[in-house]
Amino acid sequence: MTISNLDLPVQTLGFSLGDAEQLAGELALxxxxxxxxxxxxxxxxxxxxxxxxxxxxxxERLAQQELDWAKVTVSLADERWVPVSHPDSNEGLLRRHLLQGPAAAARLVGLYQSAASLEQAAERADAVLAELPPIDVLVLGMGEDGHTASLFPDSPNLQQALDPRGTRRCLPMQAPTVPRQRLSMSLSLLASARLTLLALHGRGKLATLNQALAGEPYEAMPIRAFLARPLEIYWCP
Ligand SMILES: O=C(O)[C@H](O)[C@@H](O)[C@H](O)[C@H](O)COP(=O)(O)O
Structure with missing residues (x-):
């Protein structure tokens, strides 16, 4: 069950699942x-x-769970700055795959804001997030460059976004791939979650995780900021 060949910090639990279906089921539970x-x-x-x-x-597995969905607020760790109807929108993805059936009763707090600039959109999203109740569960992913949420190495504003005492809840970020313009929750907001889970698919991401565990600067691989805190990692080949 534990992920082999990984030297995880003591506060981290690592679960190795057989395939993507199993991972989705365990995570949903x-x-x-x-x-x-x-x-x-x-x-x-x-x-x-x-x-x-x-x-x-x-x-899709989570949407099938018996829950009092009307009492659940759902938000996004990050968003691509494209309208919700765009195929790359994370909010669109949530609406199509999670907020369906009984789960449609959940309240969605999206990050996308239409504005004259990405900076202005981030300020508006920051104001919206001031109303977000304390986060019970955070589910992160990770890219093979060590980014998580839209905290990308080399992005402008990264240092501010990674400041554990920062007061901004949302910042404009730049991704190396399209859509480049992103909105991301800051580390200080993300790290306030009561429970943080990291879902990883594939051997490439395991190698990235190993590399992140072996080094220091958060700016080079922002996922490191979360590896230093209590975390549950769900991985499958
Ligand atoms: O909008 C996004 O792209 C994400 O929120 C991002 O942080 C994602 O979690 C990683 O890039 C991993 O993405 P995959 O799981 O699709 O590889």
Whole structure:
């Protein structure tokens, strides 16, 4: 069950799953259990997820879980600065694959804002996120360059976004691939989550994780900022 050949920090749990279907199922169970506990303890739950290509199966499995979805708020760790109707929109992905059936009763707090510039959109998203309730569960992904959310190595604003005491909730970021213009939650907001899970598919990402564990500067591989905190990693080949 544990990920072999990886020297994980003590505060990190690593689970190795057989394939993408199993990973999606396990992740959906862990997330729904945590949301259910939050609802039982505090009357409501907040989930923040990542976009990209790999979370589709997880979203679909999570949508099938028995939950009081009307008490769940869902938001995004990051967004591509494209309208929600664009095929690259993370909010569009969420709407198509998670907020379906009973899960459509969840409240969605999206990051996309139409504005004159990316900077202005990020300021507007920052104001919207001021109303986001405390995050119960955060699900991150990671790119093979060590980015997570849209915290990309070499992006302008990265240092500000990685400041653990920073007060900005959302910042404009630049990705090396299209769509380049991104909005990302900052480390200070993401790291406030009660439970953080990292979902990784493929041997390439395991190699990236190893490299991240072996080095220091957060700016070179922003995922490192999360490896230094309590984290559960779900991996499949
Ligand atoms: O909008 C995005 O692209 C994401 O939120 C991003 O941070 C993603 O999690 C990683 O790039 C991994 O993406 P995959 O899981 O699709 O490889």
């Amino acid at each position: 862990t997330v729904s259990n945590a949301l259910r506990s939050a609802i039982a303890e505090r009357g409501a739950a907040t989930l923040v997820v990542s976009g990209g290509r790999s979370p589709i199966a997880f979203f």
